[in-house]
Amino acid sequence: MFVTNDIKYVGVNDHQVDLFEGQYVVKNGMAYNSYVIMDEKIVVMDTVDQNFTHEWLDNIQNVLEGRKPDYLVVQHMEPDHAANIANFMSTYPEATVVSSAKAFTMMGQFFGTDYPDRQIVIKEGDTLSLGKHTLAFVAAPMVHWPEVMVTYDVCDKVLFAADGFGKFGALDVEEEWADEARRYFIGIVGKYGKQVQNLLKKAATLDIQMICPLHGPVLKENLGYYINLYDKWSSYTPEEEGIVVAYTSVYGHTKKAVEIFADKLRAKGCPKVVVYDLARDDMAAAVGDAFRYNKLVLATTTYNAEIFPFMREFINHLTERNYQKRTVALIENGSWAPLANKVMTKMFEGSKDLTFAQNKVTIKSALSEESSAKLEDLANELCVEYIERSPETANKNNLKALFNIGYGLYVVTSNDGTKDNGLIVNTVTQLTDSPNRVAVNINKQNYSHHVIKQTGILNVNCLSIDAPFSVFQNFGFQSGRTADKFAGQEILRSDNGLAFLPRYINAFFSLKVEDYVDLGTHGMFICSVTESRVMSSLETMTYTYYQNNVKPKPETEGKKGWVCTICGFIYEGEELPDDYICPLCKHGVADFERIE
Numbered sequence: 001m002f003v004t005n006d007i008k009y010v011g012v013n014d015h016q017v018d019l020f021e022g023q024y025v026v027k028n029g030m031a032y033n034s035y036v037i038m039d040e041k042i043v044v045m046d047t048v049d050q051n052f053t054h055e056w057l058d059n060i061q062n063v064l065e066g067r068k069p070d071y072l073v074v075q076h077m078e079p080d081h082a083a084n085i086a087n088f089m090s091t092y093p094e095a096t097v098v099s100s101a102k103a104f105t106m107m108g109q110f111f112g113t114d115y116p117d118r119q120i121v122i123k124e125g126d127t128l129s130l131g132k133h134t135l136a137f138v139a140a141p142m143v144h145w146p147e148v149m150v151t152y153d154v155c156d157k158v159l160f161a162a163d164g165f166g167k168f169g170a171l172d173v174e175e176e177w178a179d180e181a182r183r184y185f186i187g188i189v190g191k192y193g194k195q196v197q198n199l200l201k202k203a204a205t206l207d208i209q210m211i212c213p214l215h216g217p218v219l220k221e222n223l224g225y226y227i228n229l230y231d232k233w234s235s236y237t238p239e240e241e242g243i244v245v246a247y248t249s250v251y252g253h254t255k256k257a258v259e260i261f262a263d264k265l266r267a268k269g270c271p272k273v274v275v276y277d278l279a280r281d282d283m284a285a286a287v288g289d290a291f292r293y294n295k296l297v298l299a300t301t302t303y304n305a306e307i308f309p310f311m312r313e314f315i316n317h318l319t320e321r322n323y324q325k326r327t328v329a330l331i332e333n334g335s336w337a338p339l340a341n342k343v344m345t346k347m348f349e350g351s352k353d354l355t356f357a358q359n360k361v362t363i364k365s366a367l368s369e370e371s372s373a374k375l376e377d378l379a380n381e382l383c384v385e386y387i388e389r390s391p392e393t394a395n396k397n398n399l400k401a402l403f404n405i406g407y408g409l410y411v412v413t414s415n416d417g418t419k420d421n422g423l424i425v426n427t428v429t430q431l432t433d434s435p436n437r438v439a440v441n442i443n444k445q446n447y448s449h450h451v452i453k454q455t456g457i458l459n460v461n462c463l464s465i466d467a468p469f470s471v472f473q474n475f476g477f478q479s480g481r482t483a484d485k486f487a488g489q490e491i492l493r494s495d496n497g498l499a500f501l502p503r504y505i506n507a508f509f510s511l512k513v514e515d516y517v518d519l520g521t522h523g524m525f526i527c528s529v530t531e532s533r534v535m536s537s538l539e540t541m542t543y544t545y546y547q548n549n550v551k552p553k554p555e556t557e558g559k560k561g562w563v564c565t566i567c568g569f570i571y572e573g574e575e576l577p578d579d580y581i582c583p584l585c586k587h588g589v590a591d592f593e594r595i596e
Contacts, residue, residue: 003210003218004156006133008036010044010059012052013170020168024187024284028180029170032056032080033214035160036063037153040131041070043098045151045160046214047084056084057091068092071120071128073135074099075162076148077106081214086111089118096120098128100139102147122149138202140164142195144188150199157209163189164199165226166215178229181216183288185233190291190321196234200227236324236353237468238294241503242272243382246286247299247331248279248308253366254333257375258299260367261331264379269386269393278310287317295327295382298344302334307343315347322352325466329357329378335365355538357381385535389492389502394533396495401507401532402438404462405430408540411461411475412440413499414451420491420499421480423448424472426543428460436529438511441522447481449523456513458525459498464538467504469550477567477585495531506536562592570595 001009011033020026032048034056042064048056060069072088072095075081085107089095096118099107104114104121122128124139133155140148143164151160167181189196211219211226219226232239245262249255258275265273272293276286290296300311328348332340341360348354359378363371380387388394405428413422427441440460442449452458463471474485491499500508511527541550547565554568561572567585571592580589 003035003212004158006038007153007156007158007212008038008063009218010034010036010056010063011171012048012055012059013172014049014052015170016051021188024168024183025282026168028168028173028175030080030168031171031215031217033212033216034059035212036060036069037130037133037135038063039133041129042067043071043073043128043130043135044069044088044095045073045212046075046081047072047088049080050083053084053087057087069095070130071095072097073128073151073160074103074107075150075160076145076214077103077110078145078163079110081162082107082110089115098122100147100149103149106147127154138199140195140199142192143199144192144195152206152208157207159203159206159208159211161211161213163214164196165211165219165230166213167217169216171217177217177226179288181226181229182233182239182292183284184215185230186288186291186321187284190233193234193236193322196230200231200234203227233291236291236322238326239292240272240294241270242274242293243270243295243297244274244276244286244289244293245297245299246276246278246290246311246314248301248311249277249333250301250303250308253363254299254301254331257331257333257363257367257371260372261297261299261375261379264376265383268379268383269390270383271386278314279308283310283314283317286314287321290318290323290326291321294325295329297329297331297378297382299331300333300340300344302332302338302340302343305337305339307340311340311344312347315344319347319351323348324351324353326353327355327357327382329359329382331361331363331375331378333363333365338362338364358537381537384537385503388533388535391495396531396533398532398534399433399436399529401462401509401534402430402433402436402529404507404534404540405438406540406542408542409463409467409472409546411463411471411501411505412442412448412452413459413461413501414448414455414457415498416447416451416454416480419480419484420486421448421451422461422475422485422499422501423480424476431526437514438509438527438529440511440525440527441519442525443522445521447479451480452513452525453516453523457496457498458511458513458527459494459496459500460509460511461501461505462507463541464504464506464536465541465545465549466538467541467550469552471504472546472550472567494533506538506540507532507534509533556595559595561595563595564592566591 015029035045037043098120108114122137126137128135136152247258330341332338361374411422429439431437494510496510510531515526517524562576564582566587569584
């Protein structure tokens with residue numbers, strides 16, 4: 001198979017394996033990928049599993065056209081990729097192996113030799129010229145072993161990504177990429193999100209047109225889709241809204257409660273409800289979906305003053321892989337001394353950024369009127385934003401929405417008659433409560449100021465602490481005059497016809513402009529409240545929280561100049577021009593600080 005004119009695929013499909021790494025069910029087998037780059041010098045990229053020695057060597061021989069390889073590049077020493085190093089070096093005694101220092105140490109451990117007379121030790125920034133092609137090596141420690149290097153072919157703009165961007169499944173089976181890639185990533189690489197994030201930052205500096213992983217298909221089109229998913233997985237950001245309900249049940253009473261509860265969630269508008277019986281269903285799939293969706297419900301029996309073993313195993317899988325940035329709810333069952341909720345809560349003590357539902361449910365043996373009511377309360381808590389998004393079920397006069405006004409950060413939405421618009425503001429004030437009057441300050445240079453002056457209506461979305469930096473990039477770093485800030489997004493509308501954000505807010509209110517005060521650089525819109533909804537119980541995003549927890553820290557080490565305190569853009573130069581405007585967030589010199 002041709003990857004490019006000069007890069008040939010010589011990997012193998014494995015339909016014999018039933019459990020990958022002895023634990024992951026792979027119903028469609030596995031692919032062990034290897035590649036040959038044909039140039040003045042010939043490189044073989046990685047080997048394959050020990051059960052496919054001759055098939056792999058035959059594949060190499062078939063593409064060499066009588067020539068012999070000069071190099072074997074070993075990016076990763078895990079045996080499913082490195083088992084045939086000794087066989088290759090024996091078959092091609094004039095070849096040189098190229099790898100990191102740590103990989104050569106492991107080579108000695110696996111094969112009794114590190115080929116001291118036939119080795120090239122590489123490190124971050126090293127290159128290897130093949131003729132037309134130049135290989136540039138990038139260190140990727142702990143993705144997911146410490147010796148890992150990835151390789152960039154400067155000529156064909158191909159990233160050989162080691163285990164990155166891999167998936168379960170042989171290449172001769174057609175299946176969706178995302179599900180098996182997610183299960184692979186979360187199960188095998190998931191603990192090392194920070195290290196993957198570091199690698200993605202390095203990859204962002206390269207012009208990548210194709211990705212060649214060691215498992216799964218070569219990725220040639222729509223690379224942004226795959227990279228975006230990897231960014232979400234490795235930053236532990238939920239992909240989708242939905243609720244996973246994972247349970248164990250001994251005599252069926254907990255199972256019955258879960259089935260009733262799942263129906264309640266669906267009835268209240270939850271977009272996706274996924275239920276797993278942890279004793280019977282694929283544990284890796286349950287773990288993958290727990291990372292895929294933004295909410296998780298755990299329901300289990302008390303068992304030997306502990307929790308049922310399959311639930312303990314499931315939670316261990318989550319905490320081992322840095323489960324975070326999710327809402328977790330607990331349901332326990334016990335006939336005389338229910339302890340499961342206490343045990344499960346303690347198991348998450350070391351986890352970061354988890355929000356536990358306020359309502360915890362205790363079932364004593366079987367569902368009763370009291371515990372059924374508690375299930376209803378929990379369902380309402382978990383589904384509050386889904387209930388409030390629907391015009392049929394929303395409480396549109398919940399003035400508690402105004403309690404979320406503070407020195408926070410907000411997205412003000414409007415519409416210019418052709419498209420929806422939004423911008424970030426930090427000055428929203430409740431003036432009076434009888435009648436309800438709210439003031440919103442907007443810079444006159446912003447397109448939204450012009451639109452609201454024309455239309456007299458706006459929505460204020462109170463951002464919650466789960467809002468990612470991408471929200472600020474979208475609504476704060478570009479102009480609505482030239483950009484469609486809602487392109488490709490789900491759009492929900494309030495009664496005034498304007499958009500409100502479907503997620504990352506704890507409240508929104510619709511405003512009608514009653515008066516306007518000219519403040520020079522800014523305009524103050526004094527408004528009446530026409531609609532107000534509370535969307536979640538999460539805290540409001542304050543400016544301080546944004547600075548400390550959301551905005552990426554600028555990489556200023558070794559640089560001289562000025563850094564934008566809003567978006568982190570770095571201006572390199574001794575003096576910052578008085579009229580300089582940040583090219584990202586459009587803020588002026590007042591928001592820049594000198595790099596010390």
